[in-house]
Amino acid sequence: MPQTMHRRRRHCLFCTLCGREISTGQEYWYCNGSCICADCLSDFARAELAPYRATRGKEECP
Numbered sequence: 741m742p743q744t745m746h747r748r749r750r751h752c753l754f755c756t757l758c759g760r761e762i763s764t765g766q767e768y769w770y771c772n773g774s775c776i777c778a779d780c781l782s783d784f785a786r787a788e789l790a791p792y793r794a795t796r797g798k799e800e801c802p
């Protein structure tokens with residue numbers, strides 16, 4: 741039985757949002773227990789900063 745080469749990685753890291761693997765050398769953001777890849781960063785930031793979102797001209801003035 742031929743032995744196949746297994747590339748052992750120290751750990752696999754997956755993006756919390758899209759589930760894709762974050763490979764070595766790739767940037768990611770670890771925030772609030774989530775690992776976010778660069779592709780998902782804008783979506784994640786948008787969700788995280790949703791409470792601070794405002795629309796110009798429709799700001800709530802106290």
Ligand SMILES: [Zn+2]
Binds near residue numbers: 759780
């Ligand atoms: Zn992602």
